[in-house]
Amino acid sequence: MKTAKISIVGFGSIGAGLATEMARKKDFLRGKGYDLRVVSIVDADGAEIDEDGLNIKSIIEKKERGKAFSYDKSALDLIGEIDQDILVECTPSNIRDGNPGLNHILTSLKNRVNVVTSNKGPLVVAYKRIMETAKKNNVSIGYEATVGGAIPLINLVKSNLRADDIVAVKGILNGTCNYILTKMHVEKRDYEEILLEAKEIGIAETDASYDVEGIDTASKLVILANSLMGMDVKYEDVEVEGITRITPESLDLADELGCTIKLIGEVEREGKRLKVSPKLVPYDHPISVGGTLNIVLIKTDVAGEVTISGKGAGPKETSSALLSDILNIVDERC
Amino acid sequence: MKTAKISIVGFGSIGAGLATEMARKKDFLRGKGYDLRVVSIVDADGAEIDEDGLNIKSIIEKKERGKAFSYDKSALDLIGEIDQDILVECTPSNIRDGNPGLNHILTSLKNRVNVVTSNKGPLVVAYKRIMETAKKNNVSIGYEATVGGAIPLINLVKSNLRADDIVAVKGILNGTCNYILTKMHVEKRDYEEILLEAKEIGIAETDASYDVEGIDTASKLVILANSLMGMDVKYEDVEVEGITRITPESLDLADELGCTIKLIGEVEREGKRLKVSPKLVPYDHPISVGGTLNIVLIKTDVAGEVTISGKGAGPKETSSALLSDILNIVDERC
Numbered sequence: 096m097k098t099a100k101i102s103i104v105g106f107g108s109i110g111a112g113l114a115t116e117m118a119r120k121k122d123f124l125r126g127k128g129y130d131l132r133v134v135s136i137v138d139a140d141g142a143e144i145d146e147d148g149l150n151i152k153s154i155i156e157k158k159e160r161g162k163a164f165s166y167d168k169s170a171l172d173l174i175g176e177i178d179q180d181i182l183v184e185c186t187p188s189n190i191r192d193g194n195p196g197l198n199h200i201l202t203s204l205k206n207r208v209n210v211v212t213s214n215k216g217p218l219v220v221a222y223k224r225i226m227e228t229a230k231k232n233n234v235s236i237g238y239e240a241t242v243g244g245a246i247p248l249i250n251l252v253k254s255n256l257r258a259d260d261i262v263a264v265k266g267i268l269n270g271t272c273n274y275i276l277t278k279m280h281v282e283k284r285d286y287e288e289i290l291l292e293a294k295e296i297g298i299a300e301t302d303a304s305y306d307v308e309g310i311d312t313a314s315k316l317v318i319l320a321n322s323l324m325g326m327d328v329k330y331e332d333v334e335v336e337g338i339t340r341i342t343p344e345s346l347d348l349a350d351e352l353g354c355t356i357k358l359i360g361e362v363e364r365e366g367k368r369l370k371v372s373p374k375l376v377p378y379d380h381p382i383s384v385g386g387t388l389n390i391v392l393i394k395t396d397v398a399g400e401v402t403i404s405g406k407g408a409g410p411k412e413t414s415s416a417l418l419s420d421i422l423n424i425v426d427e428r429c
Numbered sequence: 430m431k432t433a434k435i436s437i438v439g440f441g442s443i444g445a446g447l448a449t450e451m452a453r454k455k456d457f458l459r460g461k462g463y464d465l466r467v468v469s470i471v472d473a474d475g476a477e478i479d480e481d482g483l484n485i486k487s488i489i490e491k492k493e494r495g496k497a498f499s500y501d502k503s504a505l506d507l508i509g510e511i512d513q514d515i516l517v518e519c520t521p522s523n524i525r526d527g528n529p530g531l532n533h534i535l536t537s538l539k540n541r542v543n544v545v546t547s548n549k550g551p552l553v554v555a556y557k558r559i560m561e562t563a564k565k566n567n568v569s570i571g572y573e574a575t576v577g578g579a580i581p582l583i584n585l586v587k588s589n590l591r592a593d594d595i596v597a598v599k600g601i602l603n604g605t606c607n608y609i610l611t612k613m614h615v616e617k618r619d620y621e622e623i624l625l626e627a628k629e630i631g632i633a634e635t636d637a638s639y640d641v642e643g644i645d646t647a648s649k650l651v652i653l654a655n656s657l658m659g660m661d662v663k664y665e666d667v668e669v670e671g672i673t674r675i676t677p678e679s680l681d682l683a684d685e686l687g688c689t690i691k692l693i694g695e696v697e698r699e700g701k702r703l704k705v706s707p708k709l710v711p712y713d714h715p716i717s718v719g720g721t722l723n724i725v726l727i728k729t730d731v732a733g734e735v736t737i738s739g740k741g742a743g744p745k746e747t748s749s750a751l752l753s754d755i756l757n758i759v760d761e762r763c
Contacts, residue, residue: 397749
């Protein structure tokens with residue numbers, strides 16, 4: 096049995112979702128030879144600590160009842176104090192300076208603690224610095240969950256298209272935009288109306304600008320370009336246009352051409368071109384998926400075009416990516 | 430630089446395709462730290478051997494000019510004689526008794542030589558025996574290329590959906606059938622007519638029964654059930670119906686329902702149900718891909734539904750899967 100001590104930093108929907116899945120799948124994971132223990136959970140309200148493994152259920156109940164955590168400690172306090180193998184960073188994403196996630200990740204790596212994260216910000220702002228810090232300290236960082244939610248995209252390319260040269264990557268990387276465009280097309284209704292509905296049912300956030308203006312898609316594109324194509328690009332290198340100016344009329348025109356409109360992120364090796372923009376996509380094109388689905392088409396020199404799709408968000412689905420990264424690190428390092 | 434000595438058994442389109450890609454990508458692979466040397470190539474016509482690495486180009490030219498190989502040796506002769514790290518088995522598939530591939534694979538594993546294969550037969554006939562033999566002799570076997578050509582499906586589930594429990598797998602696993610059904614639907618023409626055309630352009634073999642009767646799809650399904658879902662099933666456990674009785678009229682009826690007809694292979698954990706049959710697939714369903722494409726939908730308890738598609742056949746595309754398996758083994762064993 097391989098044992099790993101895990102700390103979770105950020106206990107919002109993603110962090111709590113991961114903890115819940117780890118508790119639910121305890122026996123399944125033990126059956127595969129893994130004993131994963133959550134030894135600390137920390138967020139803005141303080142921390143819970145138990146080096147023998149926390150009782151997740153009671154902590155989630157405590158949180159739901161609005162009770163404060165037991166210890167008045169920050170993530171940075173705990174990185175130095177607690178004996179842990181992997182720190183899971185799931186604080187909210189910030190693509191301006193990457194913090195607080197970037198600080199957590201770098202401090203953790205420098206303390207020779209492996210990191211798994213769902214937080215895009217740090218990787219958009221400082222991909223190279225993070226990778227160099229991990230290498231220098233002989234620890235690993237897994238970030239499958241930063242792009243495409245449950246879709247095992249990054250590890251797919253890194254582990255399973257290993258002899259392939261990635262020529263281009265393009266796809267639908269934001270479920271909120273895909274939901275809005277799909278609804279506008281099918282129901283022939285206005286952008287504003289659908290956006291309001293999406294907010295009501297929780298598919299869009301109250302401030303949806305991060306999604307609808309293409310910022311989220313562009314952030315993911317930067318991570319894909321740097322990690323899968325060996326580039327060294329920043330957010331500023333992406334040409335970004337969102338979906339706010341799409342009208343039902345433009346969707347009708349697309350329909351006449353046998354197409355729909357999707358917000359597509361694309362990066363091409365040649366000319367280092369990174370672009371996010373609404374594009375005409377023929378109905379029968381492999382990347383024409385609807386609803387909140389995400390999809391990515393990877394173009395390589397040997398395999399040709401490989402397309403992978405799945406749920407791009409959701410606490411449970413994102414746990415699949417976080418847990419897969421965790422198990423890979425346990426195998427490699429623990 | 431990691432060096433690996435590779436033997437290729439079976440020098441038809443797949444074996445020659447792999448050798449060609451290895452030669453073409455020599456610098457790319459060296460840049461990634463791999464020095465892969467083909468030390469022997471053997472088929473029914475004899476063998477070529479050079480422990481320092483064969484000149485692939487001259488061997489392919491020799492073969493094309495109809496010249497015999499230099500040594501009158503069989504694969505089994507070479508397994509004992511040559512110093513090699515990985516044997517790549519690409520002889521034609523035989524799902525009755527798995528031979529000659531099964532014999533090559535088992536002998537190789539018993540000689541502590543790792544195996545990578547594109548040959549379905551041995552895995553359909555003796556999956557459990559092969560895995561046990563590999564484990565007992567502390568060597569690896571990679572078989573990504575047996576299902577879905579360039580689609581990195583098996584390793585995707587094994588490496589990147591590691592904490593997920595696979596509940597069901599379904600998809601389009603035979604490009605020839607998909608091509609015929611797509612053509613019949615779009616052009617409203619007879620099965621026999623399209624089949625003849627497919628044979629002329631090389632998409633169907635002269636004896637297409639293996640494809641059109643669903644035998645190929647069922648074989649792949651057995652491999653997926655055993656390897657991804659921990660089952661212990663044989664070809665006889667699959668209920669199989671092919672596409673030979675599909676008429677343009679049935680496709681018209683499907684069209685009226687907003688559907689097309691696809692040959693679907695599906696396996697469900699519950700009840701251990703394995704089935705290959707023509708099914709109605711709505712146009713907007715994620716697995717509705719056309720032409721010669723293959724696609725697989727994997728249903729799991731955590732990630733939900735993940736779909737992956739790509740080219741299901743072709744010497745070059747299959748090389749992507751073979752090479753990825755080779756590099757994984759080099760990292761693990763060499």
